Amino acid sequence: MPSVGNGATYLERFGLTDNTVMALSPKLQGIDIVSEDVIDIGKGLVENWSLTSLELGRCNVTEAGTFALAEALSANHTLRYLGLAHNTVGDSGCRALCEALSLNQSLEILDLSSCGIGDYGTLAIAQMLELQMEATPTKKCGEIRSLILENNRIGTPGAAALSAAITQTRKLKSLNLYGNRLREAGCAAFTEGLRRNASLTYLNIGNNDINPEGGEILFDGLHHNTTITALHLQKNRLGSSVVKLADLCNVNLQLRDVNLECCCITSDTAKQFGEKLISPSFLMINFGLNTLGDDGVTALCQGLRGKIIRYVDLTQVGMTSVSLQSVCDLIRIAPCLQTVQLDGNNLGPTGAEMLAEVMKINTTVDSLNLGETNIGPSGATLLVQSLANNLLIRNLDLSGNSITNDAAVAICSVLAPMCRLAEFDLSANDISSSPAVLKALCSLFPNNRMLVQINLSGCPVGDLYDGGLFTRHIATTSCGMSGLPEISASCKGRKGKQDIERDLIRGKSSKPEARDSTMFRPAWAPALPPARVYGDELQQTVEDEDEDCAEGNGHPPLVVSQGSLLHPLYPGYGRGRASNEVHCDTLNENTTLPMFQSGCNQSDVTIANSSSCLFQMPPKRHKRRSPYSLSSIEGNIGGLPITDEALRRKFQELDADGSGYLDFDEFKVIFSNFQNFGLYQSNNELDGILKKYKVMDDGKVSFDEFALIMLSLARR
Numbered sequence: 001m002p003s004v005g006n007g008a009t010y011l012e013r014f015g016l017t018d019n020t021v022m023a024l025s026p027k028l029q030g031i032d033i034v035s036e037d038v039i040d041i042g043k044g045l046v047e048n049w050s051l052t053s054l055e056l057g058r059c060n061v062t063e064a065g066t067f068a069l070a071e072a073l074s075a076n077h078t079l080r081y082l083g084l085a086h087n088t089v090g091d092s093g094c095r096a097l098c099e100a101l102s103l104n105q106s107l108e109i110l111d112l113s114s115c116g117i118g119d120y121g122t123l124a125i126a127q128m129l130e131l132q133m134e135a136t137p138t139k140k141c142g143e144i145r146s147l148i149l150e151n152n153r154i155g156t157p158g159a160a161a162l163s164a165a166i167t168q169t170r171k172l173k174s175l176n177l178y179g180n181r182l183r184e185a186g187c188a189a190f191t192e193g194l195r196r197n198a199s200l201t202y203l204n205i206g207n208n209d210i211n212p213e214g215g216e217i218l219f220d221g222l223h224h225n226t227t228i229t230a231l232h233l234q235k236n237r238l239g240s241s242v243v244k245l246a247d248l249c250n251v252n253l254q255l256r257d258v259n260l261e262c263c264c265i266t267s268d269t270a271k272q273f274g275e276k277l278i279s280p281s282f283l284m285i286n287f288g289l290n291t292l293g294d295d296g297v298t299a300l301c302q303g304l305r306g307k308i309i310r311y312v313d314l315t316q317v318g319m320t321s322v323s324l325q326s327v328c329d330l331i332r333i334a335p336c337l338q339t340v341q342l343d344g345n346n347l348g349p350t351g352a353e354m355l356a357e358v359m360k361i362n363t364t365v366d367s368l369n370l371g372e373t374n375i376g377p378s379g380a381t382l383l384v385q386s387l388a389n390n391l392l393i394r395n396l397d398l399s400g401n402s403i404t405n406d407a408a409v410a411i412c413s414v415l416a417p418m419c420r421l422a423e424f425d426l427s428a429n430d431i432s433s434s435p436a437v438l439k440a441l442c443s444l445f446p447n448n449r450m451l452v453q454i455n456l457s458g459c460p461v462g463d464l465y466d467g468g469l470f471t472r473h474i475a476t477t478s479c480g481m482s483g484l485p486e487i488s489a490s491c492k493g494r495k496g497k498q499d500i501e502r503d504l505i506r507g508k509s510s511k512p513e514a515r516d517s518t519m520f521r522p523a524w525a526p527a528l529p530p531a532r533v534y535g536d537e538l539q540q541t542v543e544d545e546d547e548d549c550a551e552g553n554g555h556p557p558l559v560v561s562q563g564s565l566l567h568p569l570y571p572g573y574g575r576g577r578a579s580n581e582v583h584c585d586t587l588n589e590n591t592t593l594p595m596f597q598s599g600c601n602q603s604d605v606t607i608a609n610s611s612s613c614l615f616q617m618p619p620k621r622h623k624r625r626s627p628y629s630l631s632s633i634e635g636n637i638g639g640l641p642i643t644d645e646a647l648r649r650k651f652q653e654l655d656a657d658g659s660g661y662l663d664f665d666e667f668k669v670i671f672s673n674f675q676n677f678g679l680y681q682s683n684n685e686l687d688g689i690l691k692k693y694k695v696m697d698d699g700k701v702s703f704d705e706f707a708l709i710m711l712s713l714a715r716r
Contacts, residue, residue: 010044016051023053033059042068046075057085057111066093070100077106085113085148094121098128104142111148113176122158125149126165133168145171150178150204159186163193166200174202178232184214191221194228203228206259207235215241219248230257234286238263246276246303253281261313262289270296274303283308288315288341294323301326308336315369316344321351328358331365338364343371343397352379356386366392371425372400377407384411391653395423399455403429405437412440415448420653422450427468428458437461442479445472647707662701 006019014026014037024041026033038061045051061069066089073079089097094117101107117125125147132142154162159182166172182190187210194200210218215238222228242265249255265273270292280303287300297319304312314327324347331337347355352375359365375383380398387393398411408431415421421444431437445451457468465474654662690709701709 007044007048025055038065045072061087089115091121119158126161187214249280267296274299277303284311367395
């Protein structure tokens, strides 16, 4: 039971069942919140010392509730994440919050999306950021690392105030201003701050009606910025100013992620952009929803050839099979390309044949989106058959291509032996219900342990399932224990949630393995017996795995990955990180879980009424989502596995036969891609390089030798 001094009097009915609960989200737990409840939550926070995350998105937080939360933040010293998206906070409530946060030393992520904040409230935010930097003998600097202000009413005055604030702040890493009213004047004012800012790494100013003149001012100003690694400019009217971005990419070696989706970029602009690219440093580029045409796509791909590009989005750019040849050349030559988005283009069966030829020899691409490309059932079948030797394929979208039953069965037969498939979209096709189709769909789940569901919405067979989603639970029920194929040797030895489900089917214990009681536990997770008595030691500084050192002997700074910022809850900082998904799959009741993501639409997550079922959810804009976290790209540009978990996972992926070692000839191909970015090296050169790792002794590569090689390469 929670202690009296932990705010239990007010917070127990919202999920604070004991002192191990570190996150509250009433909406996620299905609790309806009224404005008076928010006041009680504020009173409970004053005495609470265990919560690190509080999600109150869409919880009817009014100005009165905001005042109560502000008073609580003045006394609370443990809360790290506060989410207030889609509430009527207003300028007055925002000002009260900022006055409290000027003194607060713990809050790191603040989400004020869609809160009706205008320039007056933005001025208070800017003043708060400046005051947080003023350390005194009795107060250390504040901890705001990520500020989410999307879909508000911030105009030129607010942008100017933020511009002055970011010239002084040294800790703000992420700023999201998507969907405001900056326009040209606001962009110009904000750019002045970017020139002198030395902390921001992620900036989103998409959907702010910025015209080409504002874009030119922005790109000129960013020439002086050396910290921004992710720049999202989607849904602006940048037009011809994008050419200046090419010059910026050639000189700014820190820029890794550029989003230019729906920015009114024409074919001529794309050609100039591609011609000016010389030595860009970005790893992810999004040109989707622009009218590039065949000429623009060809010029862009030629500019990207040979570069260390990982993610390319050419969704609905008006390309045909004519310019697809340049895309195939890029796939063939780019040494690290892993995600290709081509949906919404008229490629046709000819395009499918061209892609199939290059995918037969490709060993890097693991995500391929070909939705609504008119490749037809024969083209889709041919393309998937070319992926038979690609053990890395993870995401595949074949929606809207008139795929028939026979083609679907043939496609599933190729994908069934794979182990990494996580997202598979067959929606809007001509697939009907039949025993052969059902058996083929069921065969995809046993080996592909990360596959949760298959999207069949818009298909005749999809009408039989809720939301058109053929889930793992449906496959288990339909096929039965005897209908599921055995797990291949390449997947043995790896434990996941699918293993728990399989144990449940076979009558084994359904209890999850014991977890460390110090791990993050949200209020809706099952209680874990504490391994120690919690008390005053919770208020002591806990060392974290982040390499960034603490300032002033306070809590270690947090540099959150891009993926973490989109998570509905910020998991318990400093005492272990765990996904909410790990805990939610143990619930025994049907619960709808609304997930709030910055920059994404609301999507409903449904937990089925069986504890053996995994998450059943519609894909969350997977067609546009980058599969990489910004922190992983910054820390390891070469894409090499460097942690013990990553090393073992990579080794198991490459060890297709489960023998416990890799054949030397196969590993030489892999090593060539890692070591020399895909450039040719003779066998004698490779033998000489690898001989120092003792690989040649027995002609086999053990896990220890593999780890030694990868770690040695990562230090280069």
